[in-house]
Amino acid sequence: MKTLKVVLASVFSCAILIGCGGKEEKKKEGFTYENKKSTTKKVEEKNQNEVVLTSNDLMQFNKTEIKVEAGKKVKLTLKHIGKLDKKIMGHNFVLLKQGVSISAFGNHAATFPENEYIPKDTKDIIVHTKLIGAGETTVIEFDAPAVGEYDFLCSFPGHYAVMKGKFIVE
Numbered sequence: 001m002k003t004l005k006v007v008l009a010s011v012f013s014c015a016i017l018i019g020c021g022g023k024e025e026k027k028k029e030g031f032t033y034e035n036k037k038s039t040t041k042k043v044e045e046k047n048q049n050e051v052v053l054t055s056n057d058l059m060q061f062n063k064t065e066i067k068v069e070a071g072k073k074v075k076l077t078l079k080h081i082g083k084l085d086k087k088i089m090g091h092n093f094v095l096l097k098q099g100v101s102i103s104a105f106g107n108h109a110a111t112f113p114e115n116e117y118i119p120k121d122t123k124d125i126i127v128h129t130k131l132i133g134a135g136e137t138t139v140i141e142f143d144a145p146a147v148g149e150y151d152f153l154c155s156f157p158g159h160y161a162v163m164k165g166k167f168i169v170e
Contacts, residue, residue: 047075051066051068051077053078053079067169078139080134080137084133093140095150096124096153102164147170151167152167
């Protein structure tokens with residue numbers, strides 16, 4: 001009987017130790033993407049006409065509204081902060097003339113892959129950047145158009161639906 005108690009106590013102790021032991025986590029291989037929001041405080045730019053616009057692999061610009069001062073040079077820097085190549089997730093900045101339909105322009109632009117999705121036969125564009133991919137940056141300088149509200153977008157196929165905004169000249 002004493003032996004039985006010792007054996008049962010030993011089995012019970014082992015069961016508790018095994019049951020309370022750390023579990024090994026198995027991680028599945030796969031692709032995950034975190035959408036991290038910037039924690040930096042917004043600093044007022046000295047020159048309102050110097051614009052930094054970022055784009056990412058989630059088809060997003062960091063700004064949907066850009067305000068510039070009329071009659072001055074605009075310096076626009078476009079940065080692709082994603083990880084995907086421009087053939088898969090390329091981005092550009094296209095500033096359209098007033099009254100141009102974003103969807104009509106975007107659909108037309110998609111038929112010009114050989115020209116980085118910028119139609120060769122259009123007069124609808126004020127200015128545009130080149131198409132960039134992961135980690136790339138491009139800078140353009142241009143004179144601000146007349147006072148008013150203009151549309152900007154990314155002309156990579158399908159991106160115009162979500163990668164767009166207002167360019168306001170004051």
